[in-house]
Amino acid sequence: MRALVTGGGRGVGRALAQALCDAGAKVVICGRDAARLEAAAAELGAVAVPCDLSHPEGALELGERAVGILGGQDLLINNAGVQVNMSHLDGNGAEVLAAAQDEIATNLTSIVALTAAVMPHLVEAHGAVVNIGSGLALAPKASAPVYCATKAALRTYSRALRYQLEDAGLPVAVHHVLLPLVETDMTAGRGRGKITAEQAATEILAGVRRGRSEIAVGKAGLLPHLLRFAPGLAYAMLRRGSPP
Numbered sequence: 001m002r003a004l005v006t007g008g009g010r011g012v013g014r015a016l017a018q019a020l021c022d023a024g025a026k027v028v029i030c031g032r033d034a035a036r037l038e039a040a041a042a043e044l045g046a047v048a049v050p051c052d053l054s055h056p057e058g059a060l061e062l063g064e065r066a067v068g069i070l071g072g073q074d075l076l077i078n079n080a081g082v083q084v085n086m087s088h089l090d091g092n093g094a095e096v097l098a099a100a101q102d103e104i105a106t107n108l109t110s111i112v113a114l115t116a117a118v119m120p121h122l123v124e125a126h127g128a129v130v131n132i133g134s135g136l137a138l139a140p141k142a143s144a145p146v147y148c149a150t151k152a153a154l155r156t157y158s159r160a161l162r163y164q165l166e167d168a169g170l171p172v173a174v175h176h177v178l179l180p181l182v183e184t185d186m187t188a189g190r191g192r193g194k195i196t197a198e199q200a201a202t203e204i205l206a207g208v209r210r211g212r213s214e215i216a217v218g219k220a221g222l223l224p225h226l227l228r229f230a231p232g233l234a235y236a237m238l239r240r241g242s243p244p
Helices: 011-022 034-044 057-070 093-125 145-168 197-209 218-229 231-239
Strands: 002-006 026-031 047-050 075-078 128-132 173-178 214-216
Touching: 002 011, 002 057, 002 093, 011 026, 011 034, 011 075, 011 197, 026 034, 026 057, 034 047, 047 057, 057 093, 075 093, 093 128, 093 145, 128 145, 128 197, 145 173, 173 197, 173 218, 197 214, 197 218, 214 218, 218 231
Parallel strands: 002 026, 002 075, 026 047, 075 128, 128 173, 173 214
Antiparallel strands: none
């Protein structure tokens, strides 16, 4: 197994990289913080490639470097993401624009670029793409509108990409993950009832092995049902960022 895990220096990405390394996979991890990334790679037994995915052209370079290091690619895990709490009510359009551009580039545009760049290698290997999303793709919270929008877009992108591959008869699986609130640096001080990154990684990889197109982790599995039978309650619960 040859895998690239973006955002692999911390949180769910690191837990996924650890599980893959423990299973004997050859793993490349990327992240913005070069020092943190190198330390994580040394502990995990992975290879570090520092990359800032808020500049999507860097995703193209990352894909090329990762394939070179791995000698091909079987698995792409698009995990890197940023979340900015922002208000559209204070008239600071320049500040909102800068934050939104960073979120959209990291959470969506870079994923599109990187996935396209490595797709020929995934096709050759009969590989898989795993896009790490959020329950907030289904029911947004008020404080992070752009983050929620990127996660909704990622879910739609994953489905459409799956359609393209199926229609072309190409042997690449596309998995989309709905995460609940996970205990990570990004969620520090936010919400209650968090699961560990290790638990999330275990459930994600189990879903991949079972061939599930959409992998709902933990309490996120309740959200689609709640939206079907009590949508008002679901939206009210997530509006303030509470877990489903």
